[in-house]
Amino acid sequence: MYTARAAVVAEIEGELVAVVASAVQAVRDAIPVYRNLHGPQLADVEAIAYWSLRRLMTLWAGGDSTIDERDHSRFRAIGAARAADGRPLADVLRAYRVASSVFVRHVTTEYLDALEPPDIAELSLGVLDAIDAISEEIIGAYIVAREQLTSNRAQAHALLLDDLVAGRQNSPGALADRVRELDLELPTHPNVLVVEPMDAGRSLTDDTVESLVLALGLTPPDRTAQSTRRSHLCTRRDQRAILLLPNAIERTEVEAACNEMMLRGCLVVRSTIVGVGGAWRLASEALDTAPDHAFDDRAVLDSGDGQLLALLTARTTADTSEVVRTVLGSLTESANKHILEGLSAFIATGTATAAAAQLHVHPQTLRYRLRRAQELTGRDPRSAWHRLALDTAIQLRQLG
Structure with missing residues (x-):
């Protein structure tokens, strides 16, 4: 002893x-x-x-x-x-x-x-x-x-995305090794898409996810692509699917595919690889809290919706500068100052005629500015949800 x-x-x-x-x-x-x-x-x-x-x-x-x-x-x-x-x-x-x-x-x-x-x-x-x-x-x-x-490449790819979502893959060198080992070519600034069935009573099946991936022109998880290295990943969280997508895939393509599959979702564009976990949380929380009328004219929310909902629900991750950036986008540029002024006047007065009178411009000029605002932001100021998002972002910009 x-x-x-x-x-x-x-x-x-x-x-x-x-x-x-x-x-x-x-x-x-x-x-x-x-x-x-x-x-x-x-x-x-x-x-x-x-x-x-x-x-x-x-x-x-x-x-x-x-x-x-x-x-x-x-x-x-x-x-x-x-x-x-x-x-x-x-x-x-x-x-x-x-x-x-x-x-x-x-x-x-x-x-x-x-x-x-x-x-x-x-x-x-x-x-x-x-x-x-x-x-x-x-x-x-x-x-x-x-x-x-x-x-088992499909499982390995899903596990990699699981790790990115959970923040377990933090070493750039280790991630590069793992990506190479799995014969992937992931974008440095991917888009992150989270989707769920439009009908809460409908289950999200593997077949539905595969159909979505195919509709986006990508290779499903359990198939091999002969000509190119895989540049996307897919995994599941209960009744939601998470897709890491090349940023070359346009929002319009995602919108069309989700409508076809009877899915709704949230798309966070141009994330970073290390920011995938944050993008997932933003998108998932947006789907948790978005009112039904946020989907009135579309199937897919965007980063601006996610940032607005984080602010409205008083989440610690809420960032007012991100609300302004993601909702208004290029409207904050000096070249679009007149468009932003027209939008602000329309939201404040409620009609194009009243807004035109306030700015001393012809009503047709004001309507043109509203069309340009919608083209640049993807938001129709006549919609209740989009008007709330635009008004909130404008007020936050003025306060800042």
Whole structure:
């Protein structure tokens, strides 16, 4: 029995929460891919660190460096999970080294007087042996899991989009490797489309999603494109589908396809790859909160609708400058100042005739400006929902 080690371990048990917190923070400081983890992902890292350090202490206190089959099995499961969420293998292994060094440093700093040199040596050797065994299990399971994932391309593509939506794929280098491995050519500024059935009582089936993808001129998930590399992704969230699309696909094409499939949705244009998660949340929350009359003249909302709804529902993500930018678009340019003035006067007075009188222009001139405003924004100021969006954006611009 190693009495001194057991006494130290008993002391550290009371400090383990703080030691784990220090270890996790050291990992996040040292490894960029871990910095953006939050919620369940961060809790998972903390739980693994807690369990790993407790096992290491138990083995050291008992003078036994043997990792049993349950430990091997758990580390194999961790390796497979990291392969599934796309976390780079090198970063995963480095995280264990960083966390272990924090533990060893804590022991040697706080309890050096209570231990003998052989105790410290055994701790250091035990850590090296454990990392070696852990690495072997994680590497093996990671490689097998990656091979299984990439052998089913449709599943692998969906998992990549799942990771982008959840914010799990944060390393540009790791993302580039994964995209290349899956033979993809994703746009740097994709459009993100979220759709659901127009009829809340109708289920969203795989056949419907496949028909939508085909209607957009793209290859469905379970088919291969012989001539070009795939530039789009698709996945599901319950009764909604999420599509990452090339920005060459026009909004009019999306609108026509959704109408044909009896779907409604929200399209966020020219997102960034790292911004896919934010685009998904904006679109999904827009579908959650949009009133029925927002769809009176169309099947697909846009970024401006999403930003307006975020503001109206007092979401923490609401950004007034984005409401102005996405709703008014090029109307804020100096060359279109007269068009914006005509639109503002129409919204304020309620009729083209009254607006024309206010601006001292002919009614036909005012009507021309309204047509141009509709062409530039895609919003008809005679529609209640579009009028609300335009009026809100105009007022926010004036306040800004």
